[in-house]
Amino acid sequence: MNDMRIVERTVDTHDVKIDAKDVNVHYGTSHALKGVSVAIPDKTVTAFIGPSGCGKSTFLRCLNRMNDTIASCRVDGLIALDGEDIYDRRVDPVQLRAKVGMVFQKPNPFPKSIYDNVSYGPKIHGLTRNKAELDEIVESCLKKAALWNEVKDRLHSPGTGLSGGQQQRLCIARAIATSPEVLLMDEPCSALDPIATAQVEELIDELRSSFSVVIVTHSMQQAARVSQRTAFFHLGNLVEYGETGQIFTSPQDPRTESYISGRIG
Amino acid sequence: MTDISANGAAPQVRSSILVQDVKMRRRNAAETRFKSYGLIAIAISLAILALMLFTIFRDGISSFRQAQLTFPVELSAGILDPNGARNPADLAKVTTVGYGRVLDVALLKALADKGIALDDPKQATALISKAAPAQLRNIVLANPAQIGRTIEVEVLALGRVDGYFKGRVTRETAERDPQIKPVQLDLIDKMRGAGLVALHFNWNFIFGTDASEQRPEAAGLGIALIGSAYMMLLVVVLSLPIGVAASIYLEEFAPKNRWTDLIEVNISNLAEVPSIVFGILGLAIFINFAQFPMSSSLVGALVLTLMTLPTIIIATRASLRAVPPSIRDAALGVGASKMQTVFHHVLPLAMPGILTGTILGLATALGETAPLLLIGMVAFVTNYSATPLDPATALPVQVYSWASRADPAFIERSNGAIIVLLAFLVVMNVVAILLRRRFETRW
Ligand SMILES: Nc1ncnc2c1ncn2[C@@H]1O[C@H](COP(=O)(O)OP(=O)(O)OP(=O)(O)O)[C@@H](O)[C@H]1O
Ligand SMILES: [Mg+2]
Numbered sequence: 001m002n003d004m005r006i007v008e009r010t011v012d013t014h015d016v017k018i019d020a021k022d023v024n025v026h027y028g029t030s031h032a033l034k035g036v037s038v039a040i041p042d043k044t045v046t047a048f049i050g051p052s053g054c055g056k057s058t059f060l061r062c063l064n065r066m067n068d069t070i071a072s073c074r075v076d077g078l079i080a081l082d083g084e085d086i087y088d089r090r091v092d093p094v095q096l097r098a099k100v101g102m103v104f105q106k107p108n109p110f111p112k113s114i115y116d117n118v119s120y121g122p123k124i125h126g127l128t129r130n131k132a133e134l135d136e137i138v139e140s141c142l143k144k145a146a147l148w149n150e151v152k153d154r155l156h157s158p159g160t161g162l163s164g165g166q167q168q169r170l171c172i173a174r175a176i177a178t179s180p181e182v183l184l185m186d187e188p189c190s191a192l193d194p195i196a197t198a199q200v201e202e203l204i205d206e207l208r209s210s211f212s213v214v215i216v217t218h219s220m221q222q223a224a225r226v227s228q229r230t231a232f233f234h235l236g237n238l239v240e241y242g243e244t245g246q247i248f249t250s251p252q253d254p255r256t257e258s259y260i261s262g263r264i265g
Numbered sequence: 266m267t268d269i270s271a272n273g274a275a276p277q278v279r280s281s282i283l284v285q286d287v288k289m290r291r292r293n294a295a296e297t298r299f300k301s302y303g304l305i306a307i308a309i310s311l312a313i314l315a316l317m318l319f320t321i322f323r324d325g326i327s328s329f330r331q332a333q334l335t336f337p338v339e340l341s342a343g344i345l346d347p348n349g350a351r352n353p354a355d356l357a358k359v360t361t362v363g364y365g366r367v368l369d370v371a372l373l374k375a376l377a378d379k380g381i382a383l384d385d386p387k388q389a390t391a392l393i394s395k396a397a398p399a400q401l402r403n404i405v406l407a408n409p410a411q412i413g414r415t416i417e418v419e420v421l422a423l424g425r426v427d428g429y430f431k432g433r434v435t436r437e438t439a440e441r442d443p444q445i446k447p448v449q450l451d452l453i454d455k456m457r458g459a460g461l462v463a464l465h466f467n468w469n470f471i472f473g474t475d476a477s478e479q480r481p482e483a484a485g486l487g488i489a490l491i492g493s494a495y496m497m498l499l500v501v502v503l504s505l506p507i508g509v510a511a512s513i514y515l516e517e518f519a520p521k522n523r524w525t526d527l528i529e530v531n532i533s534n535l536a537e538v539p540s541i542v543f544g545i546l547g548l549a550i551f552i553n554f555a556q557f558p559m560s561s562s563l564v565g566a567l568v569l570t571l572m573t574l575p576t577i578i579i580a581t582r583a584s585l586r587a588v589p590p591s592i593r594d595a596a597l598g599v600g601a602s603k604m605q606t607v608f609h610h611v612l613p614l615a616m617p618g619i620l621t622g623t624i625l626g627l628a629t630a631l632g633e634t635a636p637l638l639l640i641g642m643v644a645f646v647t648n649y650s651a652t653p654l655d656p657a658t659a660l661p662v663q664v665y666s667w668a669s670r671a672d673p674a675f676i677e678r679s680n681g682a683i684i685v686l687l688a689f690l691v692v693m694n695v696v697a698i699l700l701r702r703r704f705e706t707r708w
Contacts (some may be wrong), residue, residue, distance in 0.1 A: 069590075069597065070600040071521060098600030108591035110610060120609075171595070178599055 017042040017182060017212045018063060023077035025058050025067070032058050036077075036238040038231055040182075045208050047244065048216045050233035051259065056216045057105060057257035059233070060184050062216065064100035065093040081182070098125055102178030103188045105216075107167035109159035109174070114151050116144060117159040117170055121178035137177055144206070145173035146199030153212060164191040172200065176207070185215045189222065201226045220260060224248050232256045288524070321683050328681025331467035331482060332427035334393060335460070335497070336375035339415040340405060341367060351409050361398035368393055368401060368420065372461075379459040381452070388449050392462075394421035396476060396483035414628020422462055424482040424674045430464055433673055470681060474647045481674035484667070484683055485609045488646050492657030493564045493689065495630060499566030499653060500573055500630050505623055507570075508577030509612075516580075517607050536575035543572045543638025547601055552640060560641040560656035568636045573626035584615040616704040625698040628690055634661040660686040 018040040025033035033055045040046050048056040058067070065086060067073040079086050087094055098121075110117050118138045121127075128134045138155070141251045142148040147169040151162070159170050168191050175183060185204070204226050207213050217223050223230050224244060231241040232255075240247060240256045251257045280286060285293070344363050348355050369390040376389055383389055397420035404418065405411060425445040428434035439447045456462045473485025519525045547568035551557045557564045588611045596606040637643070643662050650657040658666070660682060667679035 033396075065597070066594065066598065069593065094597075094602045097598060101600075102598040104591065104594060104598065106591060108589075108595040110592065110595060111614065120596075120601075124601055124605055124609075126598075152526055174599060 015042050016040065017082065018214075019080045020062075020080075021078040021080075021081075023059070023075065023079060025055070025062060025076075026071070026074045028072040032236055033062075034236045036233075038238060038241055040212060040214060041229070042212050043208055043210070044229060045204055045213045045215060045227040047227035047230045048233060049218070049220060049223050049230060049259070050239075052218075054233040055236045056233050057186050060102075060186055060214060060216055063182070063184055064097050064102055065091075066097075068093055093226075098178055099180055100182045100184060101175040101178055101238065103168070103171050103175045103183070103185040104242075105186040105190070106158070107164060107171050107191065109162070109170050111158060111160050111169050113156045114142075114154040114159045114162070114170060116178050118173050121174060125178055138173075140237060141173040141177045142170075144176060144203050145169040146196060146203065147173060164195060165196055168192060169196065169200065172203070179210075180212050183211055185211045185213065187216050187218065190218065196220070220248070220264065232259065234259070274672075277542060284454035285476045286401050305320070321680060321687070324677065325680030325682075325684045328470055328677045329467055329684075330464040331470065332422040332430050332462055333465045333467075334372065334397075334418045334422045334456075334462050335417065335419045336372055337415050338371035338401065339368075339374075340412045342413045345405060345408075346412050351412065353406070353409065356406060356409055356412075357485065359402070361402055364401045364405075365393075366398055373505055375461060376456070379456075379461065381455050381459060383452070384448070388452055391445075392423050392426055392449065392453065392456075394423050394480060394482050396480050397421050397704065419465065421482045424480065424672065426453055426462060427464075428674055431677070433677070455484070467619075471685065474649065474675070475645060475658070477645075478670055478672060478675075481670075481672050481678060484675070485680055486660065486663060486685055488649060489658045489660045489663035489682070490567065490685070490689075491650055492642065493660045493686075495562035495650070495653045496569055496659060497565040497627060497631060497693065499563065500569045500627060501623070503570045504573045504577055504626065508574050508623075509581050509619060511574075512578050512581035512585060513607055513612070516582050517603065517611070518692060532575050532578050536579060539635075540572055540633050541635040541639065543568050544639030546571065547640050558654055558656070560644045560658075561645070561654050562650065562657045562659075563653040564640050565637050565642050565659060568640060568651065569630040569633060571631065572636070573630050576626035576629070577622050580625065581615065581619045584618025584622070585611060587618065588614045613704065617701045619703070620697050620701045624694060627693060631690060632661050632686070632695070634659075634665050637662050638665070660689060 016036075016039045017121075020036060020038045020040075023033055023036045024031070032111050036055075036059060038046075038059075048060065050056055053193075061067045062079060068076055075087065081096070081100065085091070110120065112120075115138055118141050119134050122134060122137050128137060139148065139152075142151060147166060150166060153170060159167065162170060168188060172185070172188060175185075189200055192200060201222065204213050204215065208228075213228065215223075227244045229242065230244045230247040232239045232247065232251075232253075234255050239253060240253045242252075247256065251260060342349060345359055346356060346365055369386075372389055372393060373383075373386050376383060400420050401418060404416075420509050423444070425439075425442065429445075429450055434442070434445065434450070436447045436450060439450055453462060469483065469485050471485065471490070471683050472487045473483065474487050475485065475489075476483035515525060515528065547564060549565050551564045552559055557567075592607055592610050592614065596610045597603075601609065637659050641656075642658050643666055644656055644658070646656045646658055648655070664679050664682045664686065667675040667682060
């Protein structure tokens with residue numbers, strides 16, 4: 001815990017980007033999330049921390065309706081993106097996901113070339129007019145994801161042939177290529193070495209200027225380094241949510257305190 | 266090994282990794298045993314396969330070579346073109362009887378030239394196949410300018426001559442045979458010595474039409490090949506898109522409820538329905554109700570499609586299910602629609618499995634006989650079918666109908682037809698493997 005440094009940043013108060021109120025999630029009969037209310041501000045990095053199985057991924061997947069693909073999953077409550085209910089009947093989840101991108105816990109590149117992985121999103125959303133623009137997006141996204149130097153000579157070899165950490169960075173590049181407004185990252189650095197982690201953290205910090213980023217992490221140091229706000233989940237409850245500095249220095253709830261100091265986990 | 270000390274605590278025994286302990290040896294022995302079972306199983310199945318191929322080839326390969334008579338024929342203008350105008354319409358009027366006479370005269374002359382004496386000219390002319398005049402007629406009509414000249418022709422010999430060459434006909438059988446006499450066998454020996462008759466490769470067996478019971482030497486597989494090719498083509502064209510579309514819908518789009526469960530159970534059951542039931546169904550629906558032409562390859566293809574669909578659907582659903590869900594998540598996560606997810610990512614990954622299922626279904630369909638008998642594809646067809654609506658037969662049906670004819674010459678042809686059927690299957694498999702390889706390298 002000694003290298004835990006909380007970056008002193010001016011936390012501007014932004015508009016609320018995602019507003020979740022009293023969200024309950026059931027998988028069949030098991031109650032995975034219990035009455036979670038979180039207001040995620042725009043242009044901010046929000047970290048979700050908590051012990052394994054506490055519902056961080058579940059909540060993250062509610063925010064872009066990826067839970068729709070799980071037949072047994074039922075989501076109740078209100079989640080609004082820019083004030084619009086994302087579970088409204090008129091909302092097409094496909095359109096929503098173009099705005100709310102996601103990097104999954106396990107790297108899942110398409111079994112296609114590196115180039116095709118990154119260019120797929122821009123292609124299906126018609127973000128480019130020609131090949132040159134597409135090339136440009138691919139290059140800039142791979143650079144942002146700190147992968148460009150390693151793959152620039154083999155853009156047309158399979159993405160699944162990369163190492164685990166490289167695959168995760170490829171997935172990050174793929175997610176930012178569609179220029180989403182919100183980027184959900186489920187433990188994006190769990191397979192990365194410290195150098196790549198630092199690069200991804202730098203990227204996250206950069207992304208903050210244009211979108212809001214929600215990151216799930218098991219590394220408290222990372223939460224402290226990159227996020228401005230932190231939410232602590234425990235057994236399906238949102239225990240505490242506030243400014244990162246405050247959560248790490250003076251947690252209000254005894255459960256938060258014991259988790260941060262390493263007693264629950 | 267069990268020297269437990271008095272106080273009950275097991276002493277720390279340091280074991281060497283250079284020596285296998287008892288448990289390890291037992292595990293290794295079990296593994297060795299299992300491997301040898303596997304090897305034995307493979308060896309047995311290979312041996313059976315080899316035996317099967319060996320007997321088929323031993324009995325069937327000879328049908329690709331046929332006894333043919335080779336001799337000069339004077340295309341006498343007096344018989345073949347009485348007007349002398351070389352008018353194609355007039356030429357076509359000359360029947361095979363006329364050509365038969367030309368052949369008889371020519372063979373007798375050839376024998377006389379070679380110094381082979383005959384008791385009775387009938388003994389020699391009877392050795393010409395009844396299909397030979399038609400062969401000669403085709404040669405002449407293809408090039409009427411030959412009339413009046415003497416040309417070297419190769420025509421079919423009587424089936425018994427072929428049988429004598431291949432050991433089916435002997436002097437003992439000839440004693441009791443109305444078609445050939447032992448004295449004719451002596452004549453054949455002399456003619457063989459003079460180079461008038463020999464075994465040659467027989468394209469007619471592969472591409473010719475079927476022939477009546479009396480002329481096994483002229484029977485060919487051409488119509489069965491066309492019928493089988495039409496049917497396989499139609500089955501692929503119909504069952505692959507329908508089957509794949511149905512599976513994609515059921516697997517990726519349909520809600521999981523009681524109705525889809527019911528459909529799933531029914532599809533699995535359909536795959537187990539005996540093929541003859543599909544034949545009865547085809548007879549009732551496609552022929553009696555829809556009034557499609559009897560014996561046509563279209564009806565055969567429709568029946569085989571019904572049979573193949575469940576196989577393709579089951580294989581396709583299994584391979585769609587085998588695509589990792591994380592790929593679907595990845596595509597949906599970047600904002601692909603369900604349809605884009607399926608067609609851009611899931612289907613290409615499932616394609617090798619789908620092709621494997623399809624080729625299994627097609628191979629079964631290719632060898633299917635019973636339902637085709639019911640829809641009349643066993644009919645005796647002598648005209649090449651130009652479209653799938655014309656009557657045709659199929660390779661397995663031809664095997665069956667030749668095998669059930671009395672003349673042993675047909676049994677040999679039946680075995681030969683099995684070789685052609687296997688070759689057809691191999692070609693289909695090679696195509697499937699090539700396609701599959703393309704999809705696999707494209708990931
Ligand atoms: N598809 C599912 N079906 C049923 N239960 C699920 C499913 N996914 C998650 N759960 C359950 O929901 C609870 C929360 O899971 P979740 O994946 O959100 O945990 P997490 O906080 O992301 O954990 P980790 O840090 O290990 O990734 C767990 O008890 C889990 O068993
Ligand atoms: Mg998780």
